[in-house]
Amino acid sequence: MTTSMDSRADRPRPGETDRLLEVKDLHVEFHSREGVAHAINGVDLHLDRGETLAVLGESGSGKSVTAQAIMGILDMPPAVIPRGQILFQGRDLLTMKPRERRAVRGAEIAMIFQDALSSLNPVFPVGWQIAEMFRQHRGLNRSDAKAQAIRLMELVNIPAAKERVNAYPHQFSGGMRQRIMIAMAVALDPKVLIADEPTTALDVTVQAQVMDLLKELQAQFHMGLILITHDLGVVADIADRINVMYGGSIMESADVRDLYAHPGHPYTQGLLDSIPRLDMKGQELYAIKGLPPSLMRMPSGCPFHPRCAHAQDVCRSEFPPRVELGPRHESACHFAQEVVRG
Amino acid sequence: MSKYALRRLIQMIPVVLGVTFLIYALVYALPGDPTAGKCGERPCSPAYVAEFRKTYNLNDPLPLQYVKYLGNVVQGDLGESQYGQPIRDELAERFGTTFKLGVVALVFEVVVGLLAGVLAALRRGGFLDNLVLVSTLFVIAIPVFVTGRALQLYLGVRAGLFPATVSFEPTWFELLLPGFVLGSTSLAYLARLMRTNLGDNLSADYVRTAHAKGLSTRRVVGVHALRNSMIPVVTFIGYDFGALLGGAIITEGIFNVPGVGQYVFRAINDRDGQVVVGTVTALVLVYLVANLVVDLLYAYLDPRISHD
The missing domain is CATH 1.10.3720.10 (MetI-like)
Incomplete structure (x- = not known):
């Protein structure tokens, strides 16, 4: 699978110079007494300036681990990265010195998390936490940094920012807290923003507002946005491209419309079929049979084969190669052509 | 914050009263004569015992004794030890x-x-x-x-x-x-x-x-x-x-x-x-x-x- 990736990456494409991030053949393992959990098994992905890439998958599919590996915030040990490259503007983050890496983290590649309440430090004022970015990365003094914090709180539409700069996280609502996380993440004008399930913990009405804000900021700063989610509804709205992950590998990669119209992988099909639809009201909701694989005991061959209706002998023995189904549309399935034709 | 501190200080009053009364009552309840052994190898003279009991209000009922004691404490007088030393001074040093x-x-x-x-x-x-x-x-x-x-x-x-x-x-x-x-x-x-x-x-x-x-x-x-x-x-x-x-x-x-x-x-x-x-x-x-x-x-x- 690595070879097919390399040949694709070498092909020149429009906007190639805008390439911000390129992950190549990334492997992440977690070593514990119980054994080795293979969380990421050869992930390739790339992100261009101004682009929104959605990484879609169930819990345990490796989407968050991929994000944390890019950020460099995995606990190592127990995490180990035995193979792979994470190129940020051509420089491999994995071979950087810790100091250089830290300068990238937060300033060039920033991240927001699912639960903003627990992700903010409960004992420091929110303004202080935003200002810390400027104080630590830019060496600004206290009052200048605070002024920047107020500016950012205004940018993410927090009412009465000037008065609330000294308030603590628990004094804000869920949506406001996530806005503060976003303000902190975009503080230093990062090139890449990774949002790990940014709206999962929020009310539906607030979800839309936060997504709109992300979209707006992305356009304004021309950031590359990686949106990690399990919510197909969120994705359709905002993403340019989708990577579908399963069992630590990317199963399918396509432009949004293409993926929704012509899913080229049985797993993607299953996901799309399990979205509730109004015209199917009253009928039982479709669910993919079985459970996601244990990272400790990955199935042989294709990780999806135990749950796949199309599975043949070849699926049990060989990891499927990546099949090109169209421009920028690839599926890691032995029967991708058959699947996409329906 | 200062309101809270004040409230807490006021709350201390019943605690102090309760604890001191408890200790006072427990010591009072201890068996034995408080004047025993005060006068060497022989029993104390009736005059001394009477004087002792009067000084420490031992003839009063317990609650009254306690109130009288507390009155002294509030004035900064913790009384004297049986050796005649003011408890306050001894306590301060220790x-x-x-x-x-x-x-x-x-x-x-x-x-x-x-x-x-x-x-x-x-x-x-x-x-x-x-x-x-x-x-x-x-x-x-x-x-x-x-x-x-x-x-x-x-x-x-x-x-x-x-x-x-x-x-x-x-x-x-x-x-x-x-x-x-x-x-x-x-x-x-x-x-x-x-x-x-x-x-x-x-x-x-x-x-x-x-x-x-x-x-x-x-x-x-x-x-x-x-x-x-x-x-x-x-x-x-x-x-x-x-x-x-x-x-x-x-x-x-x-x-x-x-x-x-x-x-x-x-x-x-x-x-x-x-x-x-x-x-x-x-x-x-x-x-x-x-x-x-x-x-x-x-x-x-x-x-x-x-x-x-």
């Missing part, structure tokens, strides 16, 4: 020594305990972590009178590194060994408390955020995680200091430290009710104030707690 001993114990406790706890938390499951866990368990399991006697014998008497007992007005150096013994158990608890708390906080989401912000590990641990871990730790230290100021009967006994603990212990043995009640009243006040300080500090450390 309290200075106990305070010194408490400070030594607290410094050991905080410096060594916190350091051990932090190091153990940072290397969870490692050699240092196991060392801290085993050694603290060891300290907790062994009673203070064993640790005290053992250290006194080996470091004091045999090796001669420290004085085995202290003088009547002990210097800081003389109090090092007793202070260490006194603080050792709390030190062990504190190390474990710090280890668990910091360990939990290090895997908290906001620590992950702090890493994602590109902060140095030193800052992530030292500022973000540590500040949160200090909340229960400061509570423990505060209450413990309150307890340390109450005197340490065993440690003061072993090293012959002329502190409050020794004073109360002797008074209990001597049936010196005035001293027992007076000292305990003073200690209750000290303990309550220490608690109040901790609670006020708590609100400062954890903004989620509001005193308004």
Whole structure:
């Protein structure tokens, strides 16, 4: 699978110079007494300036681990990265010195998390936490940094920012807290923003507002946005491209419309079929049979084969190669052509 | 905040009244004649007994006795010991020594305990972590009178590194060994408390955020995680200091430290009710104030707690 990736990456494409991030053949393992959990098994992905890439998958599919590996915030040990490259503007983050890496983290590649309440430090004022970015990365003094914090709180539409700069996280609502996380993440004008399930913990009405804000900021700063989610509804709205992950590998990669119209992988099909639809009201909701694989005991061959209706002998023995189904549309399935034709 | 402090101060009044009355009643209920043994080998003369009972209002019913006693306390008069010394002066002197001993114990406790706890938390499951866990368990399991006697014998008497007992007005150096013994158990608890708390906080989401912000590990641990871990730790230290100021009967006994603990212990043995009640009243006040300080500090450390 690595070879097919390399040949694709070498092909020149429009906007190639805008390439911000390129992950190549990334492997992440977690070593514990119980054994080795293979969380990421050869992930390739790339992100261009101004682009929104959605990484879609169930819990345990490796989407968050991929994000944390890019950020460099995995606990190592127990995490180990035995193979792979994470190129940020051509420089491999994995071979950087810790100091250089830290300068990238937060300033060039920033991240927001699912639960903003627990992700903010409960004992420091929110303004202080935003200002810390400027104080630590830019060496600004206290009052200048605070002024920047107020500016950012205004940018993410927090009412009465000037008065609330000294308030603590628990004094804000869920949506406001996530806005503060976003303000902190975009503080230093990062090139890449990774949002790990940014709206999962929020009310539906607030979800839309936060997504709109992300979209707006992305356009304004021309950031590359990686949106990690399990919510197909969120994705359709905002993403340019989708990577579908399963069992630590990317199963399918396509432009949004293409993926929704012509899913080229049985797993993607299953996901799309399990979205509730109004015209199917009253009928039982479709669910993919079985459970996601244990990272400790990955199935042989294709990780999806135990749950796949199309599975043949070849699926049990060989990891499927990546099949090109169209421009920028690839599926890691032995029967991708058959699947996409329906 | 000041409103809260005031409310807490007012709340102290019933506590002080309750505790002192309880102690007063308990001492009153002790069997035996308070004048026994006051006059050498023979019984006291009826005139002396009558005078004694009158001085200490022993002919009044208990509640009235207590009220009269309290009236004196409010005026700053804690009464006299059976040796005729004003309890207030004696207590003030001894309290200075106990305070010194408490400070030594607290410094050991905080410096060594916190350091051990932090190091153990940072290397969870490692050699240092196991060392801290085993050694603290060891300290907790062994009673203070064993640790005290053992250290006194080996470091004091045999090796001669420290004085085995202290003088009547002990210097800081003389109090090092007793202070260490006194603080050792709390030190062990504190190390474990710090280890668990910091360990939990290090895997908290906001620590992950702090890493994602590109902060140095030193800052992530030292500022973000540590500040949160200090909340229960400061509570423990505060209450413990309150307890340390109450005197340490065993440690003061072993090293012959002329502190409050020794004073109360002797008074209990001597049936010196005035001293027992007076000292305990003073200690209750000290303990309550220490608690109040901790609670006020708590609100400062954890903004989620509001005193308004």
